[in-house]
Amino acid sequence: MYPYEANKAKLLDVTGRKLTSGLFEELADPTSGYTPLFKLSDWRKVYVHIADPTDYEAAKTLIGSWEHWEALAANPRFKEHLESWRKEVAVKLRSQAIAHLRSQAATDKGTAAARWLAEQGLDARKTTRKREDKDPDQSRVNDDAKRLGLLKVVGGNKG
Numbered sequence: 001m002y003p004y005e006a007n008k009a010k011l012l013d014v015t016g017r018k019l020t021s022g023l024f025e026e027l028a029d030p031t032s033g034y035t036p037l038f039k040l041s042d043w044r045k046v047y048v049h050i051a052d053p054t055d056y057e058a059a060k061t062l063i064g065s066w067e068h069w070e071a072l073a074a075n076p077r078f079k080e081h082l083e084s085w086r087k088e089v090a091v092k093l094r095s096q097a098i099a100h101l102r103s104q105a106a107t108d109k110g111t112a113a114a115r116w117l118a119e120q121g122l123d124a125r126k127t128t129r130k131r132e133d134k135d136p137d138q139s140r141v142n143d144d145a146k147r148l149g150l151l152k153v154v155g156g157n158k159g
Contacts, residue, residue: 001060001061001064002060002061002062002063002064003064004063004064004065004068005064007037007064010037011023011037011063011068013034018067018068018071018072019034020071020072020074020075020077020078021075021077021078022034022036023036023037023038023072024036024038024039024040024043024078025038025039025040026039026040027040027077027078038062040081043062044081044085046058046061046062047062047085047089048085048088048089048092051089051092051093052089053086053089053090053093055069055073055086098117101113101116101117102117105117
């Protein structure tokens with residue numbers, strides 16, 4: 001956790017406002033007279049490693065203050081980077097969840113996980129939006145079930 005109170009003087013400007021883009025080498029105005037304390041690349045590594053979609057743990061670890069984090073998140077120059085990090089965290093968490101489902105699907109009690117994997121096909125583009133068709137494509141389900149080593153799905157043809 002970053003020692004916010006101990007470093008508060010370095011994190012505020014002369015009027016007591018929270019520094020935002022001035023905290024980073026890549027974003028700081030060289031004529032401002034402030035020495036940047038951080039690198040965005042270092043923060044990205046920590047942010048993605050923490051992988052907290054609420055930002056709270058990252059805020060406490062990286063800056064030590066939720067209020068200062070909110071000021072950073074509102075800064076357009078920083079926000080651009082933060083949005084990219086948030087997308088990466090979402091993909092990381094999704095990947096971990098699918099890996100967990102895959103291992104769960106291999107167990108005797110993994111029917112629900114196996115079914116979800118078979119129906120979704122592990123395609124991130126398809127699983128992030130609602131299915132327009134209520135009946136899944138039976139051949140795709142059969143292929144996925146076969147790939148996962150499950151029994152072949154029978155039926156499903158209507159009409």
